[in-house]
Amino acid sequence: MPRIASVLLPMPLPEAFDYAEPEGLELAVGDHVSVPLGPRTVRGVVTALRDGVGGNRRLKPVLNRVDDPRLPANVITFVEWAARYSVDVPGWPLAMALRGLRHPPAKPEKAVALTGVQPGRMTPARLKVLAAAQAGPLSAAELARQAGVSAGVVKGLVDEGALEPVLVAADESIAQPDLTLPAQTLNPSQKAAADEMADMLAAGGFQAALLDGVTGSGKTEVYLEVAAAALEADPAAQVLVLLPEIALTQAVMGRFEQRFGAAPIEWHSGVSPPRRRRAWEAVADGRARIVVGARSALFLPFTNLALIVVDEEHDGSFKQEEGFIYQARDLAVARAKIEGALVVLASATPSLESLWNAHQGRYRWLRLGARHGTAQLPDVHLIDMRATPPEPGRWLSPTLVKAVSLTLQKGEQSLLFLNRRGYAPLVLCRACGEKLKSPDSDSWLVEHRYTGRLVCHLTGFSMKKPEACPHCGAKDSLVSIGPGVERVEEEARYLFPDARIAVFSSDTVFDPAGARALVDSMAAGEIDILVATQAAAKGHNFPNLTLVGVIDADLSLRGGDLRAGERTFQLLAQATGRAGRHEKPGRAYLQTYSPEHAVLQALKAQDRDAFVEAEMAMREEAGLPPFGRLAAVIASGPDAEALEAYVQTLAAATPNAEGVEVYGPADAPLGLVRGRRRKRFLVRAGRNVDLPGFMAAWRARAKIPNSVRVTIDIDPYSFL
Numbered sequence: 021m022p023r024i025a026s027v028l029l030p031m032p033l034p035e036a037f038d039y040a041e042p043e044g045l046e047l048a049v050g051d052h053v054s055v056p057l058g059p060r061t062v063r064g065v066v067t068a069l070r071d072g073v074g075g076n077r078r079l080k081p082v083l084n085r086v087d088d089p090r091l092p093a094n095v096i097t098f099v100e101w102a103a104r105y106s107v108d109v110p111g112w113p114l115a116m117a118l119r120g121l122r123h124p125p126a127k128p129e130k131a132v133a134l135t136g137v138q139p140g141r142m143t144p145a146r147l148k149v150l151a152a153a154q155a156g157p158l159s160a161a162e163l164a165r166q167a168g169v170s171a172g173v174v175k176g177l178v179d180e181g182a183l184e185p186v187l188v189a190a191d192e193s194i195a196q197p198d199l200t201l202p203a204q205t206l207n208p209s210q211k212a213a214a215d216e217m218a219d220m221l222a223a224g225g226f227q228a229a230l231l232d233g234v235t236g237s238g239k240t241e242v243y244l245e246v247a248a249a250a251l252e253a254d255p256a257a258q259v260l261v262l263l264p265e266i267a268l269t270q271a272v273m274g275r276f277e278q279r280f281g282a283a284p285i286e287w288h289s290g291v292s293p294p295r296r297r298r299a300w301e302a303v304a305d306g307r308a309r310i311v312v313g314a315r316s317a318l319f320l321p322f323t324n325l326a327l328i329v330v331d332e333e334h335d336g337s338f339k340q341e342e343g344f345i346y347q348a349r350d351l352a353v354a355r356a357k358i359e360g361a362l363v364v365l366a367s368a369t370p371s372l373e374s375l376w377n378a379h380q381g382r383y384r385w386l387r388l389g390a391r392h393g394t395a396q397l398p399d400v401h402l403i404d405m406r407a408t409p410p411e412p413g414r415w416l417s418p419t420l421v422k423a424v425s426l427t428l429q430k431g432e433q434s435l436l437f438l439n440r441r442g443y444a445p446l447v448l449c450r451a452c453g454e455k456l457k458s459p460d461s462d463s464w465l466v467e468h469r470y471t472g473r474l475v476c477h478l479t480g481f482s483m484k485k486p487e488a489c490p491h492c493g494a495k496d497s498l499v500s501i502g503p504g505v506e507r508v509e510e511e512a513r514y515l516f517p518d519a520r521i522a523v524f525s526s527d528t529v530f531d532p533a534g535a536r537a538l539v540d541s542m543a544a545g546e547i548d549i550l551v552a553t554q555a556a557a558k559g560h561n562f563p564n565l566t567l568v569g570v571i572d573a574d575l576s577l578r579g580g581d582l583r584a585g586e587r588t589f590q591l592l593a594q595a596t597g598r599a600g601r602h603e604k605p606g607r608a609y610l611q612t613y614s615p616e617h618a619v620l621q622a623l624k625a626q627d628r629d630a631f632v633e634a635e636m637a638m639r640e641e642a643g644l645p646p647f648g649r650l651a652a653v654i655a656s657g658p659d660a661e662a663l664e665a666y667v668q669t670l671a672a673a674t675p676n677a678e679g680v681e682v683y684g685p686a687d688a689p690l691g692l693v694r695g696r697r698r699k700r701f702l703v704r705a706g707r708n709v710d711l712p713g714f715m716a717a718w719r720a721r722a723k724i725p726n727s728v729r730v731t732i733d734i735d736p737y738s739f740l
C-alpha cells in the first residue's frame with residue numbers, strides 16, 4: 021500500500037504538507053527529508069504517515085531522506101503544542117528545534133595508520149613513530165608529538181609506505197558525569213526539599229515543584245542533588261537546566277562541573293554552530309546527560325528527559341518577545357507534561373503565577389526560609405533622595421558614598437546597581453530644548469561614552485555624537501541628562517580613585533567567555549566596586565560582596581504596567597540578595613524619591629509574603645493574571661491609512677465570547693518603530709477561556725493587507 025507523508029517545514033506555513041512516500045524509502049515519523057516546494061528543494065520533518073495516494077491530486081514524492089538523527093516524536097508533539105499555544109505557525113518552533121542541525125556534521129578527520137610495510141632504513145626516531153602508531157590511527161601532527169620527533173619523520177614514513185593516510189570519524193566523545201563523587205552535605209531544610217523531589221522523581225510521571233528559597237539559601241545545591249538522583253535512578257536519564265542569562269549559565273556550568281567532574285553540555289546563542297551541532301547530536305543519541313542553557317534549549321531533541329529545572333523562574337528574560345513569541349517557563353511545564361518528567365521552578369522571588377499554582381496545590385511548594393549556614397539576609401536601608409540628595413550633577417547620595425568608603429576600608433566588595441546601559445539615557449540641546457530622538461522610532465537616543473556614539477536601544481540605530489545640535493545648529497550645546505552605568509562608573513572613579521572598578525553590562529561583556537572572566541575576577545576579589553546592570557545582579561555568588569547600592573530604586577516602577585510592582589520587587593530583592601552571602605554580614609541601600617511606596621517598604625521589611633498578598637488581592641480585584649488571562653494584538657505598518665483600516669476591520673470582527681473583553685485599538689506607547697506605525701489591542705479573559713483559540717478565530721476574520729504585520733502576544737510582558 022503506498023503511503024502519504026505529512027512533512028512539516030521550518031518556515032512560516034500554516035500546516036504540514038502531504039507528499040508521496042517513494043517505493044523502498046520506508047520513512048518513519050521524525051525522519052528528516054528533502055521535498056520539492058514550488059521550484060525549490062527544502063528540508064523538513066515527517067510528522068505523520070498514513071496509507072493512501074492523495075485522492076484526485078497526484079502528490080509530489082519525497083526526494084530523499086537526510087541522514088540526521090531522527091526528531092523524537094515528543095519533540096513534534098511539543099512543537100505543535102507550542103505553536104497552538106502561541107497562536108503561531110508550527111514552522112517557527114520547528115525551526116528552533118532544528119537549529120542545531122544548520123551546521124553540517126563533523127567531517128571525518130585525516131589521520132595516518134600503520135600498513136605493515138617495513139621502511140627501507142630504520143632509525144631511532146622512526147622506531148618511536150612506529151611504536152606510537154601501534155595504538156591506532158592518529159593525525160600526523162599528534163603522532164609526531166607523541167613520538168617526540170619532527171613532522172618530517174612521519175612524512176618520510178608515509179612516503180616510504182610504512183604509514184598510510186586514512187580518514188577516521190571525528191572525536192565525538194562527551195565527558196560523562198561521575199555519580200560517585202561526594203555530594204555537598206545539605207542542611208536539614210535543603211535535605212527535606214531534595215528528598216521530597218527525589219520521591220517525586222521515583223513516583224514517576226509529570227510532576228511540578230516550586231523551589232522557593234530566599235537568596236543564598238542554597239537552591240542550586242538542592243537541584244544539583246535532585247539532578248544526581250535522576251541520573252542515578254536511570255542510566256539513560258537526561259537533565260535540562262534553564263537559566264535566564266548567558267552570564268548565569270557560565271556560573272551554573274561551573275557548579276555542575278564541580279559536582280559531577282564533567283562540564284555539562286552548553287546551549288545558548290553564544291555557542292558556535294559546530295558546537296551546537298555536536299550538542300544537538302549528543303542530546304539526540306543520549307550521550308548528553310546534563311544540558312545547561314537558555315530558553316531555546318527547551319526545543320532540543322531529548323529522548324529521555326527526566327528533569328527540567330527552570331532557575332530564576334520569575335525572570336522576564338524567559339519570555340521571548342521577537343520572532344516566535346513564547347514564555348519558556350510555561351513551555352517548560354508543557355514539555356515536562358509531554359515527557360512525563362519532573363519540572364522544578366526555582367526562585368527567591370517566584371512569579372505570582374507560580375506562587376498561585378503552588379498555593380492551589382498544582383505545584384509542590386518547597387520553601388527554604390533562611391540562608392545556608394550562618395549567613396543572614398542583608399539589612400535593607402532606604403535613602404530618601406529628597407532629604408539627602410547627591411551634589412548637583414552627581415548620582416550617589418552622601419549616605420551611599422559613606423557606605424562604599426567603609427566597605428572599601430574593610431577590604432570588602434560593593435555592587436552599584438543601575439539597570440540602564442550607556443552613559444546617559446537622554447541628550448538635550450541647551451539652546452533649543454530639543455531632545456535627540458531616533459530618526460524612525462519613538463525612542464530617545466542614549467549616549468555611550470566608551471564609543472562616543474548616540475544609540476537607539478530599541479532598533480540599534482547609532483550615530484557619532486554630533487558637535488552641533490542637529491536641530492538648531494548651536495555649538496557645544498548638547499547636555500547629557502540622567503545616569504547610565506558608565507556615568508556611575510565615572511563618578512565612582514572620581515570618588516574612589518584607588519579602588520579597582522569594573523562595569524558589567526552588555527556593552528562591556530559581549531560573550532560567555534567575557535562574562536565568565538568578569539564573574540571569576542569578582543569572585544576572586546580582584547574588583548572592589550562592580551557597577552552593573554541586571555546582568556550581574558542575580559544568581560551570582562560573590563563571597564566578599566557585602567554592600568549593594570541601588571542607584572535608582574524607582575526606575576522600573578515608572579513604567580506603570582501591570583507587572584511593574586512585581587518586577588521591581590523581584591529585581592531589587594535579587595540585587596540586594598547578592599550582599600552578605602557568606603560569613604560577613606551584608607547591607608543594601610536603595611536610593612529612592614518615594615520611600616513610602618509599598619514595594620520599597622516591603623523590600624525594607626523583607627516581607628515578601630505581605631507584598632505578594634497585597635499584589636494578589638489587587639490582581640484578583642482587576643481580573644489580571646494569575647486570576648485572568650491577557651493577550652495582545654500588535655499591528656504595524658508603514659502606511660498609516662492601511663493600518664487604521666485594518667485595525668478598524670479587526671475591531672468590528674471581534675467574536676462574541678463569554679468572559680472575554682477586548683480593549684482597543686489604541687496607538688501603542690511606542691507608536692513608531694523603524695518607520696512603522698504601531699497599534700495595539702489588549703484582550704482580557706477568564707482563566708477557563710481558550711484564549712489561543714479565541715485569538716486564532718478572531719485573527720482569521722479580517723484579511724491582513726500586505727503592508728500590515730500582525731503579532732499576537734499571549735501573556736504579554738511588554739505593553740509598549
Ligand SMILES: Nc1ncnc2c1ncn2[C@@H]1O[C@H](COP(=O)(O)OP(=O)(O)OP(=O)(O)O)[C@@H](O)[C@H]1O
Nearest residue numbers: 204205206207235236237238239240241368392559
Ligand atoms: N549545604 C551546603 N553546604 C555548603 N555550602 C552551601 C550549602 N548550601 C549552600 N551553600 C553555599 O551557599 C551559597 C549560596 O548558595 P546558592 O548559590 O545555591 O544559593 P541560591 O539559593 O541558589 O541563591 P540565589 O537565589 O540568590 O541565586 C553558595 O556559596 C553555596 O555554595
Ligand SMILES: [Zn+2]
Nearest residue numbers: 449452489492
Ligand atoms: Zn538645539
